[in-house]
Amino acid sequence: MRRIASVLISVATMTGVAALMSPAFGNADEAAPPWVTEKPAGYRDWKWISSAHEEGNLNSLGAVLGNPVAVKAFRAGTIPFPDGTMIAALHYSAVPSDENNKIFGKAQSIVPGPPTNVQFMIKDSKKYGATGGWGFGHFNANGKPVDAAFMKPCFACHAQFKAQDLVFTQYAP
Amino acid sequence: MRRIASVLISVATMTGVAALMSPAFGNADEAAPPWVTEKPAGYRDWKWISSAHEEGNLNSLGAVLGNPVAVKAFRAGTIPFPDGTMIAALHYSAVPSDENNKIFGKAQSIVPGPPTNVQFMIKDSKKYGATGGWGFGHFNANGKPVDAAFMKPCFACHAQFKAQDLVFTQYAP
Numbered sequence: 001m002r003r004i005a006s007v008l009i010s011v012a013t014m015t016g017v018a019a020l021m022s023p024a025f026g027n028a029d030e031a032a033p034p035w036v037t038e039k040p041a042g043y044r045d046w047k048w049i050s051s052a053h054e055e056g057n058l059n060s061l062g063a064v065l066g067n068p069v070a071v072k073a074f075r076a077g078t079i080p081f082p083d084g085t086m087i088a089a090l091h092y093s094a095v096p097s098d099e100n101n102k103i104f105g106k107a108q109s110i111v112p113g114p115p116t117n118v119q120f121m122i123k124d125s126k127k128y129g130a131t132g133g134w135g136f137g138h139f140n141a142n143g144k145p146v147d148a149a150f151m152k153p154c155f156a157c158h159a160q161f162k163a164q165d166l167v168f169t170q171y172a173p
Numbered sequence: 174m175r176r177i178a179s180v181l182i183s184v185a186t187m188t189g190v191a192a193l194m195s196p197a198f199g200n201a202d203e204a205a206p207p208w209v210t211e212k213p214a215g216y217r218d219w220k221w222i223s224s225a226h227e228e229g230n231l232n233s234l235g236a237v238l239g240n241p242v243a244v245k246a247f248r249a250g251t252i253p254f255p256d257g258t259m260i261a262a263l264h265y266s267a268v269p270s271d272e273n274n275k276i277f278g279k280a281q282s283i284v285p286g287p288p289t290n291v292q293f294m295i296k297d298s299k300k301y302g303a304t305g306g307w308g309f310g311h312f313n314a315n316g317k318p319v320d321a322a323f324m325k326p327c328f329a330c331h332a333q334f335k336a337q338d339l340v341f342t343q344y345a346p
Contacts, residue, residue: 045220047220048236050236050285051234051285052270052273053226053267053282053283053284054277054282054283055283056279056281058281061224062345063221090345094226097225099334099341103330103341108228109227109228110226110227110228111225111226115345157276160276161272161276168276172235172263172285172288
């Protein structure tokens, strides 16, 4: 009951979503679990875990950063990650660097362009017990979090990485 | 004269290169300027500046990190970078992530594979006055610095980015 109340409080903070998720419009069992609705302070100062380039439709280039708890766990190979772990994935449009390509004499350099979104994974085994202990978050370039429907697939997809405690990224030494 | 002495001291620390660069074997004017022969301590803990994917022969994916002086200058857009700026470029082979691609259902995810090298730019307008105030460094995956011949093109190439004080990378917000 306390969990359901907490879900509703979390959902009620998002304009327009409250009505959609209200028990009057659906089954309480289908209520979305809590997710991350505020960006953790200071995440841009966290340490670098790794980079990734996603081609195709995503066309994304960025970096994964971690707070001190995350960095310690990544470096030690600690699985599962302990409570307090916070991981940020900073995404940008992947764009060619005309400046670099001119120097290299060929089109080979791809760099971060305009920011697209920032995603978070925050470990709190109690608060986020319904999603493997992880709270997922996604904030568009305008800083706003997305809605419940957008957040729904996060857990199902990450759950496929059970051996890595649901974390896609591996530490770049 | 003090500069030349400093060059020779720096060069003498690299086995095999000392003889090559000695005045007995060439003109003192052709002596290589000093470069970075020791990795700065703690660079893996520096903050993330940006990422880059270099395709083609380089086939490199990695990140650029900066010490506190560098991060402050990048964020403020300070050009030229002040003395004390230290920038590290961590390079890895760009490899497909089979794990990620399986989840995405297509080949689109490129991540850092084995480390290839780490490069540095250290600003010291006095020590590195002959190369725009920047000391360049390149360390292979085995941790060893490269030789004078390898280092020679660094300045000439970076000098093309005069408007950015010889720095290729731009800060990812």
